[in-house]
Amino acid sequence: MKDRVSHFLQKTGIFAVLALIFLVCSFISKDFLKYNNLINVTRQLCVGILIAYGEMLLIISGFLDLSVGSVLALSGVVSIMVFKSTGNIFAALTTALLIGIICNIVNAFFVAQLKVPAFIATLGMMQVARGIALYITGGKNILQLGNYVKVGQGMLGPVPVPVIIVVFVTVFVWWLLNHTRYGRSLYAIGGNRAAAEASGIDSKRSIYLSYIINGAMVGLAGVIFMARNNAGLPNGAVGYEMTGLTAAIVGGTSFTGGIGSVSGTVAGAFIIGFLENVMNLIGVNAYIQQIIEGLIIALAVAVDITVKLRKSGRVIIVKENKVKSN
Amino acid sequence: MDKIKMRLSKIEKSFPGVKALDGIEFSVREGTVHALCGENGAGKSTLMKIIMGLYKADKGSIFLDEKEVDIKNPIQARDLGISMIAQELSYVPELSVEENLFLGRLPLKALGMIDWKKVRQESKKFLEEENLSYKPWQKLKTLTVSDIQILEIIKAVTNNAKIIIMDEPTSSITQSEVENLFKKVEELKKKGVSIIYISHKMDEVFRIADDISILRDGKVVASKKASEFDLESVISLMVGRKIENAYPKEDAELGDKVLEIDKLSKDKLFEDIDFYVKKGEIVGFAGLVGAGRTEVMRAIYGLDHKDSGSVKIKSKEVNIKNPADSIKEGLILLSESRKDDGIVPVRSVMENASLASLQKFIYSGFAHRKKERNAVYESFMKMNVKTPTLDTPISSLSGGNQQKVLLSRWMLSEPDILILDEPTRGIDIGAKFEIYKLMTDMVKEGKAIIMVSSELPELIGMCDRIYVMNKGRISGMLKRDEFSQEDIMRYATGL
Numbered sequence: 001m002k003d004r005v006s007h008f009l010q011k012t013g014i015f016a017v018l019a020l021i022f023l024v025c026s027f028i029s030k031d032f033l034k035y036n037n038l039i040n041v042t043r044q045l046c047v048g049i050l051i052a053y054g055e056m057l058l059i060i061s062g063f064l065d066l067s068v069g070s071v072l073a074l075s076g077v078v079s080i081m082v083f084k085s086t087g088n089i090f091a092a093l094t095t096a097l098l099i100g101i102i103c104n105i106v107n108a109f110f111v112a113q114l115k116v117p118a119f120i121a122t123l124g125m126m127q128v129a130r131g132i133a134l135y136i137t138g139g140k141n142i143l144q145l146g147n148y149v150k151v152g153q154g155m156l157g158p159v160p161v162p163v164i165i166v167v168f169v170t171v172f173v174w175w176l177l178n179h180t181r182y183g184r185s186l187y188a189i190g191g192n193r194a195a196a197e198a199s200g201i202d203s204k205r206s207i208y209l210s211y212i213i214n215g216a217m218v219g220l221a222g223v224i225f226m227a228r229n230n231a232g233l234p235n236g237a238v239g240y241e242m243t244g245l246t247a248a249i250v251g252g253t254s255f256t257g258g259i260g261s262v263s264g265t266v267a268g269a270f271i272i273g274f275l276e277n278v279m280n281l282i283g284v285n286a287y288i289q290q291i292i293e294g295l296i297i298a299l300a301v302a303v304d305i306t307v308k309l310r311k312s313g314r315v316i317i318v319k320e321n322k323v324k325s326n
Numbered sequence: 327m328d329k330i331k332m333r334l335s336k337i338e339k340s341f342p343g344v345k346a347l348d349g350i351e352f353s354v355r356e357g358t359v360h361a362l363c364g365e366n367g368a369g370k371s372t373l374m375k376i377i378m379g380l381y382k383a384d385k386g387s388i389f390l391d392e393k394e395v396d397i398k399n400p401i402q403a404r405d406l407g408i409s410m411i412a413q414e415l416s417y418v419p420e421l422s423v424e425e426n427l428f429l430g431r432l433p434l435k436a437l438g439m440i441d442w443k444k445v446r447q448e449s450k451k452f453l454e455e456e457n458l459s460y461k462p463w464q465k466l467k468t469l470t471v472s473d474i475q476i477l478e479i480i481k482a483v484t485n486n487a488k489i490i491i492m493d494e495p496t497s498s499i500t501q502s503e504v505e506n507l508f509k510k511v512e513e514l515k516k517k518g519v520s521i522i523y524i525s526h527k528m529d530e531v532f533r534i535a536d537d538i539s540i541l542r543d544g545k546v547v548a549s550k551k552a553s554e555f556d557l558e559s560v561i562s563l564m565v566g567r568k569i570e571n572a573y574p575k576e577d578a579e580l581g582d583k584v585l586e587i588d589k590l591s592k593d594k595l596f597e598d599i600d601f602y603v604k605k606g607e608i609v610g611f612a613g614l615v616g617a618g619r620t621e622v623m624r625a626i627y628g629l630d631h632k633d634s635g636s637v638k639i640k641s642k643e644v645n646i647k648n649p650a651d652s653i654k655e656g657l658i659l660l661s662e663s664r665k666d667d668g669i670v671p672v673r674s675v676m677e678n679a680s681l682a683s684l685q686k687f688i689y690s691g692f693a694h695r696k697k698e699r700n701a702v703y704e705s706f707m708k709m710n711v712k713t714p715t716l717d718t719p720i721s722s723l724s725g726g727n728q729q730k731v732l733l734s735r736w737m738l739s740e741p742d743i744l745i746l747d748e749p750t751r752g753i754d755i756g757a758k759f760e761i762y763k764l765m766t767d768m769v770k771e772g773k774a775i776i777m778v779s780s781e782l783p784e785l786i787g788m789c790d791r792i793y794v795m796n797k798g799r800i801s802g803m804l805k806r807d808e809f810s811q812e813d814i815m816r817y818a819t820g821l
Contacts, residue, residue, distance in 0.1 A: 179693045181684045188681055191670035198629060198659070198667040199682040199735065200650035258672040 014252050017300050018267045018274075025278040032278055039160065045273045046162040047072075047228075047237075049266065050221040051244030052251070053173045054214030056265045059248055060177075061210055062190040062257035063111060063118040067103065067125035068218055068241035073234055074133040075099035076222035080232035081136075083148050092148065093223055100219025101212050103129055108211035112204045126241075133234040142232030152227025162224045169217070174262040182209055190257030247272060250300050271300060330392065331356040331520045332377075332408075332489055337386035339372055346372045348544040350386070354489065354537075357518045359511060361531040361552070363564055364541035365754035370524055373541070374491055377522075378410055379403045409482035413494040413752075417474055419467035424449035426466055427481055456480055472503035479510055483519070490514065491522045496530060497752060500615040500780075501815075508534055526754060528557055529783075540564055565756050573787025574762050578769040580790075581605030583641070585657070585743050585774060587626065590635030595621045596798040599635065603743065603774045608765060610789035611778040613818050618798040619778045620662055623745045627659040628652045629667075639743070653682060658736045662747035662778070664725070668732050671721035675713050675731050676702045678720045683739040705734040710760055726757025733764065744768065747778040762788055782811050796820040 025032045032038075051068050058064050075096040083092035103125055110121035154161040177183040185206045188196035197203050221240075226232050251268025253260030275296055279289045330353050337350035347369050354360045364370050375381040377388065379397035387394050390406060397403050417426060424445050425432075433441040449462040458476070466474060475495060482490050496504050511521060511534055525531055531538065532552060539549035540563045548555075548563050561572075583602045590599040596618040603609045611619045625632040628646040637644055639655050646652045652659070661667045670678055679702045680687055687698035699716060706713070709730040713723055720728055729749065736744060746765070750758040765775055765788060779785050785792055786809045794802045794817035802817035804810075 175691075179688065179691060181688045184677065184681075184684055184688060184693075187673055187677065188670050191672045192667070194667035195670050196681070198649055198661055200648070200653040201681070202648070202650065254672070256672075258670065 014250070014264055014267045014271075014300070017303060018271050021271055021274050025274050028278050029281040031281050032274075035158075037277065037281070039158070039163070041270075041273045041277045042163050043160045043228075044277075045269050046160075046166045047221045047225050047240070048243045048247055048273075049166055049269045050169060050217045050224070051240055052247035052265050052269055053169065053262070054217035055241070055244040056248040056251075056253050056260050056262075057173070057176075057186060057210045058118070058214055059245075059253045059255060060190045060257065060260040061186040061206060062193065063207065063210070064122065064245065065104070065107060065211070065214055065218075066119065066122040066241050067107065067129055068214075068244060069237040069239055070126045070129035070133065071100055071103045071215070071218050072222040072225060072237045072240055074103070074129045074222075075219040076226035076236070077133050077137050077142060077232040077234050079219075079223055080142050080145060080148060080226055083145070084142070087146075089147065089151070093151075093220075096219040096223045097216050098219070100215035100217070100222065102215070104211040104215030104218070105208070107215075108208045111211070112207040130234075137232065137234040139234060141234070143230075145227065145230055145232070148223075149227045149230050152224045153230075162228070165220065165224070169220070170262060170266065173213075176213070177262060182206060186210065187258050190259075192258075246297060250297055272297065329356040330354070331390070333389040333392070334373075334377075335387050335389065337373070337376060337388075338384045339376060339381060340384055346544050347376075347383070350541075350544075350546055352539055352546060352549065354520045354522060356520055357515050358536040359515065359521045359523050359534050360537045360539065361523045361525065361535035362539050362541060363525070363528075363531060363560060365564055365756055368541040368564075369544040370541055371493075372544075374410065374493065374522070374524070377403070377408060377489075377491065404485055404487075407486055407488035408491070409485060409487035409489070410491040411475065411478050411482065411493065411495055413497060417466050417478075419465065421466055422463050423453070423460060423466065423469070423477065424462035426477065427452065427462075427484070429481075431485075452480060452484060470499075470503075472499040472506065475499065475507065476510060479514075483514070483517075487519065489520045489522065491524070493524045494526065494752070495523075496525065496527060498615075502614075504530070526752075527781075528560060531560075532557065542566055561755060572759065572762075573784065574759070574766050575788055576766050576770065578606040578766075578772075580607055581772065584639065585776075586638040586641070588636045588638070590622065590625065590632055590637070592621065592625055592630070592633045594798075596625075596795075599800060601793050601800065601803075603776055605742075605772055605774050606769050607790045608769055608775045608777055608788055610785035610792035611776065611795060612780075612782060612785055612792050612814050613795035615780065617795040617818065619795050620747055621798075622795075623659055623747055623776070623778060626652075627657065627745060629659070653739050653741070656740070656742035657745070658682070658739060658741040658743070659745040660732060660736055660747060660749055662751065664728055664732065664752075669720045669728055672719055674717045675706075675711070675720050675723065676716040678731050679705065679734045680738060682735050686738070701738060702734065705738055706731075709734050709737070709764060724753075724757075726753035726760075729753055729757065729761065733761070737768075741773065743774045743776070745776045745778070748780065749777065750779070750781070750784060758784075782814055785814075786811070794818050 054068070055064060078099055079092040079096035082095045083089060107122050107125050110116040111118045150161060152162055156164055185196060185201045188199070188201060189203045189206055193203055225237055229236065247269035248260065248265050249255065249268070250271055251264035251266070253265060272293065275293055276289065279292065333353040334350055337347050339347040350373060362370055372381060376383050377397070379399045379402055388397060389395070395406060397406065427449050428445050433444045435441045446462055453460065453462065460469060460473065479490065495507060499507065514521060523531070523535060535552040537550065538552045538555050538560065540547050540560060542564060582605055584605050585603040587599055587601050591597045599622050613619050621630065624630045626637055628648045628651055637646060639657060644655050646655065670681070676699065680698050687694050687701070702716060711730045711734065712727050720731055723731065749761055769775055777785065777789060790806050792804050792809065792814060793800050794814055796818055797820060801820060804813060
């Protein structure tokens, strides 16, 4: 029996965990399966998923970004300022993307050019970006965003606007990872940078590209975040890098580099999203929620890793078999 | 001297789906060197792990001085006087010599404080006794691999080791350091220490072994005095078939010079390197470790920068700034270190194979996976790569198969000139032979090969010409009809 369960998990991994949680959630609360609830969960996850994609690209190639929360706040408030003075949502959106990208080019410069560990370089950016956001707003929230909020709260038919945005981004990131040389290079760089370089791969270029894409994700997330809150919050989104990192890691992205997928990251984000949602629905105490969430995240990753270890163990045995039969 | 120090009886060990060891009978006499030979996967490491207490045998018993012992873990093995010098030495580079010597058994004073004075005194005494010039406070990272290896051996002896297992001890040290090691081994023998010596290098085995046991498919297929074996019998027992000629060298038609190097220099590493390679030629590079061969090749390939000098490919001067330029020009380098800049361990064999020619399989915004699979599959068939599937992570393949995947990587990029740096290091005889065969096929197809190797027999067996390097310079060049180990060694040592 135990063997059969593990065999099932091997094939499906984190998706089995997701399905299990979905099933359990629908039993726990009869409101869980309602369309409005599910679409709400999805809407709430949008910011987190965008961040998770950026982090995933970086972790796959062996890096990370701790400045996400701060850069998100900075690009959000600046784009709101631009919107308030021009009234043009596209100008506002472009500004947000640009600021996210510029901050991350600086990150990439420190990481790729000056070889500062990503942890430290982006920790620095975390302070700098937050400082700028607070300075230019005088630390005050910007209120009355007008039409800006549509990016976060609007609906296109039955589907929220941010969900549509995330769907497009998802396809884009999936395409990047699976159908471009850049995507394949990322896996190789994260798995063994020296080997990738010796095979003619320009690792610096890939690192810059990863940070730039991460920056665009963060800028976009910034707009959605502020619009959803109907306010420019220079102090907002603190610690959001952890939300993104968690989704990516729960989704099977390996912190040692070289492994990760879009589908896994989406699954990771939804595992966390469903958990939070169902606990809200049945009114679990917020502090207890945090404890349960922490435990389940650790458990989900433990299951995933155990399953993978078994899997690779079995592969080795197959190899020895081959050696023997020769 | 005929006292049996250790005896293994009817040892069996199975892993799910495979019997790794099948009724092993193996005994080591006191004060002798017992060589253990066998191809990768024959069961040598499993057996050693059982002796070291890392694995538990399913059946069978171990006797020390004819008393049955039960070895549960490496600490117990150490207490019983069994030590192992691993192939890839694991040490902490920031630790000092003395800390390393006393690692895990630092003497204590009152209140559990470390008695550093005693540590210093005793390490000094050891180093003096062993005639070693380095200081107890020197950090390990300042020593050479061979120094550290000798240190490991001393450590084993001070731990009162009666049996020392040496796993491929000469794989990363120079010729003169090998001599040093052998001297040490002789001393140990005189002290009554028994040594289990694992090596792929037959000349060494025959030089120092008193007894030889040969393992194949988890069984001991032969075990007797070294003098009762000869090279051919050992090899055919190991592979289970006869290899007619160890080096399948065939003459290929020589063409124009495809690579010409002129006055290549790099500060402190190499100077005035001039050489050429013709189409269809295998050119060897011999020299001691540290002579600068790898550095020259890395500079030509664009992995490291060079100070001056020119590189011509097919009579056209090229400016190679990085490996990508080089690959475009049809020049590739198979690196000497599979682990460091060869394989991407977590990725599949397929992705590893196509890594240097992605533009062939991913273009117009689309990955042509079927094309990629077919090309890789075809290449694997040609290279005789043994892998369960194309999606298996490369790290779960044997060293020889990993090397063949890397060769596939380079063949898929369709090079004209291949620099192969230590292409057969750490792989078994069967796989070596296949790689030689592939090299022969490649030059017959009109490619040119530069082969850097520290194993003279394979250079002499496979090359058309051999350049010898000494201290960053080319000190001599020999043609095939002039090859002799003595001359090469003379150039290599600069005599």
